[in-house]
Amino acid sequence: MEGFEMKLLHTADWHIGRTLNGYSLLDEQEHAFDQILQIAKDEKVDGIVIAGDIYDRAVPNPEAVTALNEMFRQINLKNQIPIxxxxxxxxxxxxxxxxxxxxxxxxxxxxxLLKEAFTPVETDDVQIFMLPFFDPLDARVYYHNQGMSEDEAKKITTIGAAMELVVSDMVKLFDPKKKHLLITHFAVTADGQDDDHLTSETTSKVGGLATLTASQFKDFDYVMLGHIHTRFASPSDTVRYSGSPVKFNIKEARLKNKGKGVDIVTISDSTIKEDYRPLTPKTDLIVLEEDWDTLCDAEFYKQQPVNKDWFAITIKNFDRSEHAQTNIRAELQKRYGTIIELDYQVDSNNSEFTNVTTNISEISPEDTVGQFFKSITGKDLSAPQMSLVENIFNEVEREKK
Amino acid sequence: MEGFEMKLLHTADWHIGRTLNGYSLLDEQEHAFDQILQIAKDEKVDGIVIAGDIYDRAVPNPEAVTALNEMFRQINLKNQIPIxxxxxxxxxxxxxxxxxxxxxxxxxxxxxLLKEAFTPVETDDVQIFMLPFFDPLDARVYYHNQGMSEDEAKKITTIGAAMELVVSDMVKLFDPKKKHLLITHFAVTADGQDDDHLTSETTSKVGGLATLTASQFKDFDYVMLGHIHTRFASPSDTVRYSGSPVKFNIKEARLKNKGKGVDIVTISDSTIKEDYRPLTPKTDLIVLEEDWDTLCDAEFYKQQPVNKDWFAITIKNFDRSEHAQTNIRAELQKRYGTIIELDYQVDSNNSEFTNVTTNISEISPEDTVGQFFKSITGKDLSAPQMSLVENIFNEVEREKK
Incomplete structure (x- = not known):
């Protein structure tokens, strides 16, 4: 494998079909896609990696199906880029x-399907293992079908135990003359990272979902992950999240490091490195937390991207009695345009936030939990907590199918 | 096109994912599929035509998706038969x-999609036009996109009017040196057929659905239809229904001519003819209408395919008071095995049938209407009536998507 070079574009968590408080994100996702495709063409990549959560739900709506099909067509048929x-x-x-x-x-x-993960895609220089999301039950069924006794299979109760088996079976397939890449979709934490919200006791209750650590993947030269929506969650130099291409919620919009983008991963005989390529939103999501007078002050709002971007507004120090006759949302919409979320903070000395206008039927279950958590603790869910909540609702939805 | 011969296997209305009073038909459908594939291989056909209603619903369950994918794989990838x-x-x-x-x-x-219908599949000798089910609204959108004025497009209010435009556009694409085949999915009646249940007034109310007649397709050499589940509904010698491969309800099981099968259509320069190939059910659906004593008589039931086939039983001359202590269903299941439907006829001089045991949540909306119709009129819905009812519920479901 002397002198070879392979370039892959790493992206994940497209969540096609996602909505944000009832607003479709499809336009935004198509805008991000156009940029991803352009980057792939400019960089002349050897393939585009999409590391899971391609759709937002098990049964995406027909428009999401049509949109994804067209994206795949553009990449693979029109531009002949492997996926x-x-x-x-x-x-x-x-x-x-x-x-x-x-x-x-x-x-x-x-x-x-788990069983498909044991046939790597092979080039002259590289073995690419593609391991879809699976749960311990999937692993029990798979290993029992492979001849493992039922008693033995029943011992696979956590994703950590399942992954140990899966990785060791992949290692058996390693061609020592090649580089070994893995594409997968899990919450993977840095070794020794102390996350008190995700003790093994907690996680075993939900199927052992967040117990994977970077060292479990040490046999691979590089791991391209999906699942957590920010690249800053990457647990090591060679076990990497690309993050999602689009902001999916207020929390993601509020992060200091908002960077949404993709990685260009260059694999050569000597090194593997990734270069970040940012994506630009078409309609950005702007989070404002100000008092009513500031929000209504032309000097303030004329500096905002009004009537262009989307706004999530929290009115600080808000005394409702002073505005009993005011249609708050209408007044703000007149000035800002689309307001996808409107909260008010009753008392500045108190962290209690109350949501006044959002229709609960338009909020995803995950956001409902997140908002409840915030109204009780005053804090947003952390990335691993949010991922855990998402997993639980997803498990519930999976069981309904 | 001298001396050519093309052989197509014509089937339709697979309805993968269908259930019958809560019982999955997937096993039965896979059994029928195995026979269809074997016939296609034995006959060395040049293709398998599936004329619509491949799935039973807009969102089939995951098992149905997996099963259909495997059927397609068997035909097209494993046996390299065109579809x-x-x-x-x-x-x-x-x-x-x-x-x-x-x-x-x-x-x-x-x-x-309607727009895809205007690119026929071409061989040296044949043009195959594939026209999926569409409704007048789809036609209005399509023709408006093609440059028709909005006012003009609005005039397309019936499927009859839409089909006239569609067929004339197809005829413009005809290569006079070739045979012209059409595959489509509609209720098509014989010319001059007097169906007082389906006057144009009635049908226009539900979008003009059943107003197509065989003569509208006279420009085609042969038309392979789906939609009506019996081959005996074929409106002419060259406009043909293959029927569905599997019986989907009691009404279909009750028909004298139960024949479920496929057609081998042989197209040559001089003639086009179809040969019927019957399919054998794995688990048949047996309809019994007898009095209680006969049903419980070993001499009678031992002549039935008990504990093998499925039974739909109507107990005639049934006086409930005589059997107040009897678990009717359990007694019959002991003797017959699986009973998918159990009715009783209260009084032999009265055609009133009452359904005693079927859980309404397990019955499709179509069957509910059918049973209601029968309980009022004493008659089953005719094939066109049933098709009309199915269309209405399908329209409702489509609008929900």
Missing amino acids: YAISGNHDSAKRLNYGRDWMEFTNFHLNT | YAISGNHDSAKRLNYGRDWMEFTNFHLNT
Whole structure:
């Protein structure tokens, strides 16, 4: 493998079909996609890696299906760029599996079932293992089908134990003359990282979901992850999240480091490195926390991207009795345009936030928990907590299918 | 086109994912599929035509998706037989469209949108037009996109009017040196057929659905239809229903001519003819209408395929008071095995049938209407009536998507 170079574009968590308080993000996702495709063409990449959560839900709406099909068509058929895609916990593994054998003919590689993960895609220099999201039950079924006794299989109760088996089976397939890449979709934490919200006791209750650490993947030269929406959650230099291309909620918009983008991963005989390529939103999500007078002050709001971006506004020090006759939302919409979330903070000495206007039926279950958590603790859910909540609701939805 | 011969297997209305009073028909459908594939191989056909209603619903369950994918794989990838498939009114056109461009590479032709119907599949001797189910609104949108004025497009209010435009546009594409085949999915009646249940006034109320007649397709050499589940509904010698491969309800099981099968259509320069190939059920659906004593008589029931087939039983001359202490269903199950429907006829001089035990939540809306119709009129819905009822519920479901 002397002198070879392979370039992959690493992205994940597209969540096609996602809505934000009832607003469709499809326009925004298509705008991000156009940039991703352009980067892939400019960089002349050897493939685009999509590390799971391609759709936002097990049964995406027809518009989401049409949009994703067109994105895949643009990448793989129109521009003849290989695709390496896996399903995440938000995708229905069985539904997304449909058609994969036909896609294979044009180097569109798609794995959604655990059993498919043990046939790496091979180039002269690289083995690419594609491991879709799975849970311990999937592993028990798989290993029992492989001849493991039922008693033995029943011992696979955590994702950590399952992953140990899976990785060791992959290592057996390693060609020592090649580099070994893994694409997968899990919450992976840095070794020794102390996360008191995710003790093994807690996580075992929800199927052992967040117990993976970077060292479990030490046999791979590089791991391209999906699941957590920010690249800053990457647990090591070689075990990396690309983050999602689009901001999906207020919390993501509020982060100091908002950077949404993709990685160009360059694999050569000597090194593997990633270069970050930022994506620009079409309609940004602006979070404002100000008092009523400031919000209504032309000097303030004329400096905002009004009537262009979307706003999530929290009115500070708000005394409702002073504004009993005012249609708060209408007044703000007149000045700002689209307001996708409107909160008010009753008392500045008190962290209690109350949501006045959002229709609960338009909020995802995850956001409902997040808002409840915030109203009780005054804090947002951390990235691992949010991921845990998402997993739980996803498990629930999976069980309904 | 001298001396050519093309053989197509014509089937339709697979309705993968269908249930019958809560019982899955998937086993039965897979059994029928195995026979269809064997016939296709034995006959060395040049393609399998599936004329719509491939799935039973817009959002089939994951098992149905997996099963259909495997059937397609068997036909097209394992046995390299071309597929000519269209969506029917039960399918979601947008969902089923996913992946079609990749399938095209292996001669798996799949049309689900009206706009796709104007690119026939061409061989040296034959043009195959594949027209998926559509409604007048789809036609209005399509023709407006083609440059028709909005006022003009608004005049397309019936499927009859829409079909006239569609067929004339297809005729413009005719290569006079070739035979012209059409695959489509509609209720088509014989010319001059007097169906007082389906006057144009009635049908215009539900979007003009059943107003197509065989003569509208006279420009085609042969038309392969889906939609009505019996081949005996074929409106002319060259406009043919293949029927569904599996019995889907008691009414279909009650028909004298139960024949479920497929057609082998042989197209040559001089003639086009179809040969019927019957399919054998794995688990048949047996309809019994007898009095209680006969049903419990060993001499009677031992002649039935007990503990093998499924039974739909109507107890005649039934006096409930005589059997107040009897668990009717349990007694019959002991003797017959699986009973998917149990009715009783209260009084032999009265055609009133009352359903005693079926859980209404397990019955499809179509069957509910059918049973209500029968309880009022004493008659089953006719095939066109049933098709009309199915269309209405399907329209309702489509609008929910």
